[in-house]
Amino acid sequence: MDRYVDAYLDHLRVERGLAPRSVSAYARDLARFVAHAEGQGVEEARAITPSVVSSHLVALGRAGIGARSAVRHLSAIRGFCRFLVKERELESDPCALIDRPKVGRRLPQTLSFEEVLRLLDAPSPETLRGRRDRAMLHVMYAAGLRVSELCALTLADVDARRGVVSAYGKGNKR
Structure with a gap:
C-alpha cells in the first residue's frame, strides 16, 4: 500500500x-x-x-x-x-458515508475587568476623535455589539429622548 x-x-x-x-x-x-x-x-x-x-x-x-x-x-x-x-484501485469510496467527528466550538477569550477599563479609557477625552472613539467603545461594550454592528449604526438608530440605540445584528435581526 x-x-x-x-x-x-x-x-x-x-x-x-x-x-x-x-x-x-x-x-x-x-x-x-x-x-x-x-x-x-x-x-x-x-x-x-x-x-x-x-x-x-x-x-x-x-x-x-x-x-x-x-x-x-x-x-x-x-x-x-x-x-x-x-486511479481505479478502489471501486467505490469507503469514506463516502463516514461522518466527520464532531468538533466542539471553543469559547472565545475574554478580557479581564482591568483590561476592559484600560480599553474604555484609552481614547483621549481631550480631542473630538478621542471623545467619539470613547463613546463608540462605551456603546459597544454596554450593548454587547459587534464592531460591524457598531459601524452600521446611523443617527436614525439613536433615540436620545428615550436613551435607546437600535442595532441590527446578523441576519438583520434587531
Missing part, C-alpha cells in the same frame, strides 16, 4: 501544489492509517472498507487524539481514497 501513498503524496506535491509541511502532515496521517489498516489485515488498497476507516477513527479517539486532529486524519484518508478511486 506504500506505493499508493507515495503516488498520492506526489499528486499532492506536483498536481495540487501543496506546501511541503502540508504534504508531511498528510504523510504522517496516512502512515498511521496504513499501520492501522495493516494491523486489521489489509495488505492491498483494494481491501480498504468503511469499517477499516471507522475503526481507525475509533482507535484515534482511544489513543487520546482530539476531534480536530481526527477530522484532519479523516480528511487525509478521504483524499487518499478519492485518489484511489480515480
Whole structure:
C-alpha cells in the first residue's frame, strides 16, 4: 500500500501544489492509517472498507487524539481514497458515508475587568476623535455589539429622548 501513498503524496506535491509541511502532515496521517489498516489485515488498497476507516477513527479517539486532529486524519484518508478511486484501485469510496467527528466550538477569550477599563479609557477625552472613539467603545461594550454592528449604526438608530440605540445584528435581526 506504500506505493499508493507515495503516488498520492506526489499528486499532492506536483498536481495540487501543496506546501511541503502540508504534504508531511498528510504523510504522517496516512502512515498511521496504513499501520492501522495493516494491523486489521489489509495488505492491498483494494481491501480498504468503511469499517477499516471507522475503526481507525475509533482507535484515534482511544489513543487520546482530539476531534480536530481526527477530522484532519479523516480528511487525509478521504483524499487518499478519492485518489484511489480515480486511479481505479478502489471501486467505490469507503469514506463516502463516514461522518466527520464532531468538533466542539471553543469559547472565545475574554478580557479581564482591568483590561476592559484600560480599553474604555484609552481614547483621549481631550480631542473630538478621542471623545467619539470613547463613546463608540462605551456603546459597544454596554450593548454587547459587534464592531460591524457598531459601524452600521446611523443617527436614525439613536433615540436620545428615550436613551435607546437600535442595532441590527446578523441576519438583520434587531
